Amino acid sequence: MPPRTCALCNDARAILKRPKTGQQICKECFFYVFETEVHNTITEARLFKPGDRVAIGASGGKDSTVLAHVMKTLNERYKYGLELFLLSIDEGITGYRDDSLETVKRNQQQYDMPLKILSYDELYGWTMDAIVAQIGKKNNCTFCGVFRRQALDRGAAILNVDHIVTGHNADDIAETVLMNIMRGDIARLGRCTSICTQGEDTIKRSKPFKYAYEKEIVMYAYFKKLDYFSTECIYSPDAYRGHARAFLKDLEAARPSAIIDIIHSGEAFEINDDVKATQKLQQTCRRCGYMSSNELCKACTLLEGLERGMPTAAVTDRARRKLDADGPVPENLRTIPLFQLPSNLRQNAATAVEATS
Amino acid sequence: MSTISLKIEFGGGLELLFSNQRSHRITIPANVPPEGSDVPSKPVDITYLLFWLRDNLLKERAELFVENGTVRPGVLVLVNDTDWELEGEGEYQLKDGDEIVFISTLHGG
């Protein structure tokens, strides 16, 4: 087959077929369009303002490694004026997270960004290894997901940042849309496609790679020779998500635009008022001060179950009742340190309260 | 029988299926029999290579590498640093000295 020339510059040899458009482009044009599309996503959604302190949720995997690289590049190229940090959560998984954290530490050097590592052990007193030793390999990802979410916010509060960006890509979002449809979780379906989530007084979270295909992220990492870590968690991930992913990859193989089409479908769903009414109001957890839709936040409930030897308490209602029947919370129960928002957000929250009172 | 030498690289976690070794040098026949024949009259292509790798180099979980006669969806292939989708995918005819890279996109974010 004769070498093809790039559809954008009409000069260099094409090295990649873009899944989104089918265009055949050269290496330099690929870097440029990939970065520019992320820049456009950022500016169209007005994600940042000059002076923002932004933490990149870094796992050492491909997505967050490419995100750190691209955020640094764009911040310099377009003078966003951001202060960037790397924030990693150490779940305490021997043979998996300890290795990937080594990659994050190298990224810290390569990208010259301050790094904060926060561990489940210091925050909750439990590593994932210890949790799995107690509960087995069934609900481990539920624990891990709830603990990670809260750990990221707490890490962000320690770094005093305004904003956390994560490496979720278009494939991840399409997969979540499919899973929410399959589970009938309409309330989440409405939220899962938004590029940025923020309650009144929470730390902003956003996904600059919302429209970036996994294939392009991996190709970008390959051609830029970025250093990333790619081992599966030893506590095999959620099988349901695995099926959704395999199904999505099959769809993509048949028609690459499927990914973007699913995201657009997710965006087009209108959540009607009945569903909205069932979404609970946010309050703060009575035990640890973290945002919660119940008196106790999910992490506190899970932790209490672990500490009292009834780890499924927060997973099923029946087990929760059993826990309650077992008596009041012991006084010496281990709890999560009090959560405090970064100082700048604390002020916002205070004014919001005044304004509504 | 004439042979060709290739450099094979695995990345993105696929190396775990191949003795946890990223880089391999292999030698395979330059011509192979087309379907339904025993006469090696057809130049070797990537599809043949996939099955050769599965049968000769892969150590575990073949289903994570090949599926329905091609690579499993989510595995990227590069031929001399070019996306195989630009090179005819499985029908690309291998030449001596080619470098073929397989990268899984399915592992860890």
Ligand code: SF4
């Ligand atoms: S696969 Fe489950 S246990 Fe492992 S890191 Fe992910 S969420 Fe945690």
Ligand SMILES: [Zn+2]
């Ligand atoms: Zn070009």
Ligand SMILES: [Zn+2]
């Ligand atoms: Zn709590």
